Amino acid sequence: MTSLQPSLSLAGSVDTGSPDLSPVVASAASGWAWARLAFQAGGLLLCVLIWHVLASHRVPLGVITFANVPPPAEVLATAWDLAQSPKLGQHLYSSLLRIFFGFGLAALFGIGLGLLIGRLRWAHDGLLPPLEVLRPIPAVAWIPLSILMFPSSEGSMIFITFIGALFPILLNTIHGVEGVSPRLIASARSLGCGRWSLFTEVIAPGAAPSIVTGLSIGMGTCWFCLVTAEMISGQFGIGYYTWESYTVQNYAAIVVGMLVIGALGMGSSALINRFGKLLMPWYQPQGGRS
């Protein structure tokens, strides 16, 4: 079609104008990338250095004291020991399994209920009030009751992680569904989309960016709740390991436990982000940093 030519030739002229410029831009950009990376690593190293100075000189600062904080080298040695111990596998396996079930159930219920509540009036009026009453209760406050409710401590710990992840996922899903443009829905309906295919074809993908945000936040609270729950009841798990190290006064292991928890949390967040990108190749978040 001839009438399309202007926009096409415009795009072409931009392409032909850039090649002599682009290698310079690219090499400058990669130089910048290295500088940025070095800068970031420097920040990290500085933190470790400060930790080392404070801990090895057992600096007392009045309100806070570093007398009992193990220095980095000691933590590294303990970490190396743990890495070679068969117990590490058991701790990781227990924790990851609880996260898998707790988070999986929360995602299932959170997204499912969120789609219904965000879209259907009866679900909104019938399901939201009881959930709103439960929402302000912190997951950690559920620990005593859940120990009474679940015969196995495994069940109670999974329940705590489930509660922790459920509300961020649920609320973000509802928010996402309510944000789907009524025009998009009207267009879909006029194209022959029925009531139920509307959920799979329009509502769910329309709410997807918000759902992924909810999953990401939910994953964070999930780890938070798991570690707390493991400290109270459990025989294996990385949270239990951290708390047990405190009770047996193995202070370096406390820090190892903390770092492992941090690494696992970071890894699972990265997994969610990766999953989000795979699921939504069309989605490009707006904005940037200066």
Next chain:
Amino acid sequence: MSSPASAATLGHIDIDHLHIHLGEPGQSLEVVHNVSFTVAAGEFVCLLGPSGCGKSTLLGALAGHLVPSHGSIRVDGLPISGPHPERALVFQQHTLFPWKRVVDNVAFGLKMKGVARDQRQRQAHDLLNLVGLEGFENHYPAQLSGGMQQRVEIARVLINYPRVMLMDEPFGALDAQTRLMMQEHLLEVWSRIRTSIVFITHDIDEALFLADRILVMSPRPGRIIDERRLGFGRPRDGSLVTSARFIELKRHCLELLHPGGKHPAYLERLSPLGKVPANASSFSV
């Protein structure tokens, strides 16, 4: 096209003493007042009126998304009972599915009919050729310009071979140049796939350039205050807009829409089917 429709035999619209109220019962507002008109099969009718006159509301009722309070709308003798792919609806912008590739956007209507994937992709390719977008099948809508997005929109509704196309200021968000191009393009597509078209605009030039017949609406509550058969020949091109007859009609419409050269008071837009999102650019990078 595989099956070029010749003279349309379907798509006769009959609107009889239509009243539409919007809002909660008790504090509702009459938006459309006693509107009656007919559209012949294959006719191109433009509804011309100021912002907030109830044009979009009327179109929403024709599409089946809004229920009128009095009166009837019939298409080919049958009353409307909800949205239907035979009554295609085209909005101003941002109603393509951002998560579907262009070809899947166009094929959506066939997917809803349960047509097999191969076949619906093939038909979508044909329609993308018709609107001049061959080669853009695998792009996402956000990667296309506004004019190209509206071409996809037109292809997407045409795949259902609708009896009626309901267009709500479809080119309103485009720049003047692209808008002219799209008007000519729409007429060319319409000459090949003949449907009845009800086209809403507040742009007098656009209405006069496109339509067989124009209906002029008053400010809210919207009534039909003038009806005029244009009688310009087809195919039409840009020279039409400088012809004496065109300018005479334009003066007449201006007088109707701005009596005495005064601008009418602005009315709040009700947008019963939702406003164009203010952050609409979030998908168009």
